[in-house]
Amino acid sequence: xxxxxxxxxxxxxxxxxxxxxxxxxxxxxxxxxxxxxxxxxxxxxxxxxxxxxxxxxxxxxxxxxxxxxxxxxxxxxxxxxxxxxxxxxxxxxxxxxxxxxxxxxxxxxxxxxxxxxxxxxxxxxxxxxxxxxxxxxxxxxxxxxxxxxxxxxxxxxxxxxxxxxxxxxxxxxxxxxxxxxxxxxxxxxxxxxxxxxxxxxxxxxxxxxxx
Numbered sequence: 506x507x508x509x510x511x512x513x514x515x516x517x518x519x520x521x522x523x524x525x526x527x528x529x530x531x532x533x534x535x536x537x538x539x540x541x542x543x544x545x546x547x548x549x550x551x552x553x554x555x556x557x558x559x560x561x562x563x564x565x566x567x568x569x570x571x572x573x574x575x576x577x578x579x580x581x582x583x584x585x586x587x588x589x590x591x592x593x594x595x596x597x598x599x600x601x602x603x604x605x606x607x608x609x610x611x612x613x614x615x616x617x618x619x620x621x622x623x624x625x626x627x628x629x630x631x632x633x634x635x636x637x638x639x640x641x642x643x644x645x646x647x648x649x650x651x652x653x654x655x656x657x658x659x660x661x662x663x664x665x666x667x668x669x670x671x672x673x674x675x676x677x678x679x680x681x682x683x684x685x686x687x688x689x690x691x692x693x694x695x696x697x698x699x700x701x702x703x704x705x706x707x708x709x710x711x712x713x714x715x716x
């Protein structure tokens with residue numbers, strides 16, 4: 506009986522470890538809402554705030570940004586991403602506005618738009634970026650965390666208007682699935698233990714019958 510128990514225990518440990526390793530090496534995606542109403546914004550003149558409902562003409566300085574951290578993404582790293590979001594354009598005709606997209610402080614891509622001179626215009630973006638793998642980290646929001654930043658790399662000339670982001674965008678991350686994303690390890694262990702115990706018991710019965 507003891508041998509059967511320990512054989513089953515060893516079997517379940519091997520199965521759980523193998524499952525965790527195989528899950529951690531699987532490519533996966535995670536869709537995250539960004540920017541949101543709670544995203545942090547930074548204005549070179551007025552300081553820090555939150556995006557709220559966004560829109561209108563709020564920013565015009567180089568270094569202004571919107572940023573937010575997200576945990577429990579289920580990814581160990583990311584090597585590509587899709588950014589879908591909108592901005593309001595209240596800049597004068599011909600004004601060039603440039604921005605960087607960053608993950609964990611690393612620039613993964615850039616985008617721009619040119620002012621059309623129509624106050625209140627909405628600019629929609631659908632951007633795809635590929636880059637060297639960027640690892641997730643553990644933050645106060647949990648493991649597998651990433652923080653996203655959209656930051657201005659140009660300034661609007663004085664008197665030529667301003668711009669802002671809208672909440673409601675998404676960032677779709679692609680990368681390696683984290684071991685933290687293995688589903689229900691306790692259930693897996695119970696199932697594996699039962700399967701292994703059954704197999705060992707069946708083997709012992711067959712062995713007795715052939716003796």
